[in-house]
Amino acid sequence: DFKASALLFGNACPLVSIDGNPMVHSAEEFHQYLVPPSVAKQASETDSKKVKRSRRQQELYDRMGKGNPRDIIQAASSCTEKDLYELLRLAKRPEVSVSSSSELQLELVKCTAAKEKAIATKNYLRAEDLAQTLDELEALRETYPSLEDLEKKETDYKKKFSELLKAKRYNDANLVKRKLLSVKRTIMKERYAKPASTQAAALSSLQSLQERMNKMLALAESMDKAASEVVQDLEKADLNVSPTCLLKISSGDILDFEHDEGLSGVICWTNESCDLTAYDTGSVLLEMGSPNLGEEISSLDALTTTEWGPVKCATGEAVTVGPRNFGDLVARFVFLAVPPLSPSNDDTEWDRHTNTGSKPTTDAEADALHYLDTGLRAAVRSSFRNVKTTGVETVGVCTITTKPSDDSDAYSRSLNVVLDTIVEESKRTSLKKVHLIAASGAEANLLIKSAVEKGLKLVKKEDSGNDQQ
Numbered sequence: 001d002f003k004a005s006a007l008l009f010g011n012a013c014p015l016v017s018i019d020g021n022p023m024v025h026s027a028e029e030f031h032q033y034l035v036p037p038s039v040a041k042q043a044s045e046t047d048s049k050k051v052k053r054s055r056r057q058q059e060l061y062d063r064m065g066k067g068n069p070r071d072i073i074q075a076a077s078s079c080t081e082k083d084l085y086e087l088l089r090l091a092k093r094p095e096v097s098v099s100s101s102s103e104l105q106l107e108l109v110k111c112t113a114a115k116e117k118a119i120a121t122k123n124y125l126r127a128e129d130l131a132q133t134l135d136e137l138e139a140l141r142e143t144y145p146s147l148e149d150l151e152k153k154e155t156d157y158k159k160k161f162s163e164l165l166k167a168k169r170y171n172d173a174n175l176v177k178r179k180l181l182s183v184k185r186t187i188m189k190e191r192y193a194k195p196a197s198t199q200a201a202a203l204s205s206l207q208s209l210q211e212r213m214n215k216m217l218a219l220a221e222s223m224d225k226a227a228s229e230v231v232q233d234l235e236k237a238d239l240n241v242s243p244t245c246l247l248k249i250s251s252g253d254i255l256d257f258e259h260d261e262g263l264s265g266v267i268c269w270t271n272e273s274c275d276l277t278a279y280d281t282g283s284v285l286l287e288m289g290s291p292n293l294g295e296e297i298s299s300l301d302a303l304t305t306t307e308w309g310p311v312k313c314a315t316g317e318a319v320t321v322g323p324r325n326f327g328d329l330v331a332r333f334v335f336l337a338v339p340p341l342s343p344s345n346d347d348t349e350w351d352r353h354t355n356t357g358s359k360p361t362t363d364a365e366a367d368a369l370h371y372l373d374t375g376l377r378a379a380v381r382s383s384f385r386n387v388k389t390t391g392v393e394t395v396g397v398c399t400i401t402t403k404p405s406d407d408s409d410a411y412s413r414s415l416n417v418v419l420d421t422i423v424e425e426s427k428r429t430s431l432k433k434v435h436l437i438a439a440s441g442a443e444a445n446l447l448i449k450s451a452v453e454k455g456l457k458l459v460k461k462e463d464s465g466n467d468q469q
Contacts, residue, residue: 002053002061003042005072006034009064012076015084018428022381023088023316023374033088034060036370038097038363054096055136063087089314093129094371096136097363100189101144107364108137114349121342122273124306125314150187157183235441237448238459241426241434246459248435249451251444253281255288257330257396258435265322265333265390267383267397269343274300274312274319274336279343281398285334289326293334296321313338316378320386333390337383339400340375341414345439350402350410372410376400376417384425396435397422404443412446419447423456 010016010030017025024030039057053061064087065071079087094111098104115130145153157180164173236250248258254266268276268285274297276282286293300319302310313319315338322333341347350372379400387395401414419436426434438444452458 001067002057003031003035003039005061005064005067007031008069008072009076012073013079013084014077015079015081021081021084021088022385023378025381032370033374034091036095037366038095041363055132056090056093056095059090060087063090089125092126092315092371092375094133095363095367096133096140097367098137098140098144101146101150103362104137104140104144105146108134110364111137119308122271122275122278122309123315123338124272124308124311125304126272126340127308128306147187150183154180154183154187233445234448235444239448239451239456240459241423241456245426245429245431246433247423247426247451247456248433249438249444249447250435251438251441254285254396254398254437256437259330259394259396260433262393262432263323263333263391264331264394264396265335265387265392266329266331267318267335267337267387267395269339269341269379269398269400270313270336271343272311272313272315272338273309282343285329288328289334291327292324293321293326293329296324296334297336315340316375316382318379318382318386320390323390331396333387333392335383335386335395337379339379340372341400341402343400345399345401345403347402350414369410369413372414373417376414377421380418380421381425384422384429387431388429391430393431394433394435395431396437398437399439399443399447401439401443404439415443415446416450419450420454423451423454 007027010024010027013030015021016027016030024033061067063075065073065075096107098107111130111134115127115134118124118127118130157176161173161176161180164170164176237248239247239249241247250256250258254268257264257266266285268282269279270276270282271278276286276297286297297312300312300321302312303314304311313336318335318337320333320335322331324332326332326334341350350368383397399415399418401418402408402410405411422434422436436447438447
């Protein structure tokens with residue numbers, strides 16, 4: 001089936017490795033990337049001819065060998081970097097998973113809004129993915145007609161049934177009657193069915209509260225008391241990522257980047273058009289690096305051109321400009337990376353996917369968070385992959401999150417994905433220092449606490465000569 005095909009392909013493809021595509025480092029990650037939560041929960045396919053797959057699933061399934069183990073291994077073994085890139089590019093497309101007219105209408109509204117935002121923020125490849133998803137959703141109107149359409153069909157069947165009875169065409173009347181009863185059952189289902197998100201939210205409210213309490217207790221128990229006292233109010237700290245690499249955490253913006261001697265660079269979050277003027281931090285960076293930074297970005301080749309404009313870097317990827325003297329910037333390299341979030345850190349729509357701290361309430365919401373996690377991870381990995389090839393010794397990077405909020409699971413989720421991936425990727429480079437810059441002192445404190453909980457050791461003043469404690 002589809003899930004087994006993805007796992008076999010991931011295991012057989014030599015490019016699925018730490019040194020391969022930054023989106024997937026292992027067969028398990030490849031499987032998870034292609035199989036979002038909505039697909040993972042589906043029953044295993046027993047008859048591939050009868051199973052109903054989404055367009056996304058079917059295209060991926062066909063490219064991976066159409067379920068034949070020998071063909072899957074052959075396709076995976078002969079897979080080129082371009083083939084894998086295109087496969088993973090296709091996998092970014094949102095999965096379609098609806099089971100009623102009400103769910104269909106809800107997803108159409110959400111998907112339309114997401115597409116409009118992607119166009120407005122110049123993330124044009126994402127807009128193309130959403131446009132294809134919208135086409136697939138629109139095609140499902142025949143499968144899941146609206147309540148108004150069903151009621152009209154019911155009226156037509158009643159009229160036809162009456163006419164057949166009057167004409168004494170009883171066999172034909174019985175056929176129409178069966179169709180009429182089927183439509184009536186569907187109407188009753190749609191009329192009394194609540195959206196899946198509403199049902200799940202109502203059924204899981206107590207469970208949600210319990211989960212949050214358990215989460216808080218587990219967090220409290222996991223923290224070492226002595227370390228907790230040390231970092232309780234700390235908003236600036238140095239931590240050891242490896243014997244040769246230091247992680248500095250503080251608050252501010254990318255202009256507060258503290259570099260040491262040697263070659264340095266900064267990671268700048270942007271959109272798929274690499275238009276830094278779309279965000280305040282990017283505009284300031286562009287002005288400080290003037291005129292060379294603007295010239296370098298303008299000279300970047302376009303990956304493709306869409307109906308809305310050119311794309312210079314896809315979501316989850318990064319491009320490098322430099323080395324060059326960028327005006328007042330101390331960095332000789334600028335790494336432009338495209339996350340699935342707005343670089344202004346003000347996205348709020350992701351919070352609805354977590355029901356204020358609880359588990360996602362629909363398949364679509366679970367898939368959205370899956371896209372958030374994998375997109376953030378890929379963007380950070382791609383950035384550090386580029387850093388590794390330049391010989392940069394010190395790099396600065398700001399956090400990229402949803403809108404900061406104490407009760408937002410999406411916010412803490414995005415913060416931790418970025419931290420975990422930076423720590424993981426820093427160990428694979430020759431970097432001597434990574435300066436992670438939080439949006440506020442409170443956010444810096446959260447990062448420091450999280451880093452200590454993950455096992456990173458604080459560098460004391462007498463060890464480093466710094467004044468972070």
